Amino acid sequence: MTASSPRPPLFPTPRTTPTRKPQRYTNDREALYDILDSALYCHVGLVLNGSPVVLPTAHGRDGDALYLHGSTGSGNLRAAAAGTDLCVTASLLDGIVYARSLNNHSMNYRSAVVHGRAVPVTDEERKTHALRVLSEHLAPGSWNYARVPDRKELAATQVLALDLAEASVKTRTGGPSLDVADRDAHTTWAGVLPMRTVFGAPVPADYVPEGITVPEHVSARASGPATGRTVRPPS
Structure with missing residues (x-):
C-alpha cells in the first residue's frame, strides 16, 4: 500500500463492537x-x-503506532511493558446538548478507544x-x-508503542432530540452550547531573564484552539 492509498477501515472485534x-x-x-x-x-x-x-498520559501518533512514555520507575508503565492489556481512550467534548427533557440532554463529542498490548521501545534511535x-x-x-534528552534521561524514560489494530470510534453531532411529550413545551429552550478549549x-x-522573548512556536498557539496536532519529523 502506497503512502497515498486509503487506509483500511477498522476491523471490528468483540471488544470494539458497539x-x-x-x-x-x-x-x-x-x-x-x-x-x-x-x-x-x-x-x-x-x-x-x-x-x-x-491515568492521564501524554501521547503521540506516528502512522499506526501510538507512543506513550513516562518514568522507568512507574509501576503502571512497567506492567504495560510486561504485556498487560491496555485500554487507551481519548475524548474531545464539542458541546453540551440541551433538550426540552432532562432525559434527552446529551453531549456532542468525539471519542476513540484503543485496546492492545504495548511493546517497549528500546532501540535508541527509535526511542528518540x-x-x-x-x-x-x-x-x-x-x-x-x-535541549533534547541526553543518554541519562533516555535511560530513565520508558517508551511504549501501542499498535492501532484494535480500536473503535464513537461520535455525536447535531441538536437535541424531541419526544412527543415535549412538542408542546413552547416556552422551554433547547439547543446546543458549543464548547472549545x-x-x-x-x-x-521566574528564572527567564527580561528580554528573552516568547518563541514563535509558543506565541503562535496563544489564544488559539487547544488541540494537538502530530507534526511529523523530517525523515
Missing part, C-alpha cells in the same frame, strides 16, 4: 487518527495489582524518534528549540 447506539460508531481509520491527533492527552487504563488504574513525536504533538516546535497568554518562568 452494544448501544451503533449509528454513532464508525470504522473510519482516518477518524481515529483525527481524534488522537487532536486530543492533547489520553487516559491509559490497566489492571495493576488486582485493581483497575486509569518516539520522544520527538510525543514532544511535537503536545508542544510543536519544541524539539528544535529546547483555548490557550491563554504565555507566562514565563
Whole structure:
C-alpha cells in the first residue's frame, strides 16, 4: 500500500463492537487518527495489582503506532511493558446538548478507544524518534528549540508503542432530540452550547531573564484552539 492509498477501515472485534447506539460508531481509520491527533492527552487504563488504574498520559501518533512514555520507575508503565492489556481512550467534548427533557440532554463529542498490548521501545534511535513525536504533538516546535534528552534521561524514560489494530470510534453531532411529550413545551429552550478549549497568554518562568522573548512556536498557539496536532519529523 502506497503512502497515498486509503487506509483500511477498522476491523471490528468483540471488544470494539458497539452494544448501544451503533449509528454513532464508525470504522473510519482516518477518524481515529483525527481524534488522537487532536486530543492533547489520553487516559491509559490497566489492571495493576488486582485493581483497575486509569491515568492521564501524554501521547503521540506516528502512522499506526501510538507512543506513550513516562518514568522507568512507574509501576503502571512497567506492567504495560510486561504485556498487560491496555485500554487507551481519548475524548474531545464539542458541546453540551440541551433538550426540552432532562432525559434527552446529551453531549456532542468525539471519542476513540484503543485496546492492545504495548511493546517497549528500546532501540535508541527509535526511542528518540518516539520522544520527538510525543514532544511535537503536545508542544510543536519544541524539539528544535529546547535541549533534547541526553543518554541519562533516555535511560530513565520508558517508551511504549501501542499498535492501532484494535480500536473503535464513537461520535455525536447535531441538536437535541424531541419526544412527543415535549412538542408542546413552547416556552422551554433547547439547543446546543458549543464548547472549545483555548490557550491563554504565555507566562514565563521566574528564572527567564527580561528580554528573552516568547518563541514563535509558543506565541503562535496563544489564544488559539487547544488541540494537538502530530507534526511529523523530517525523515
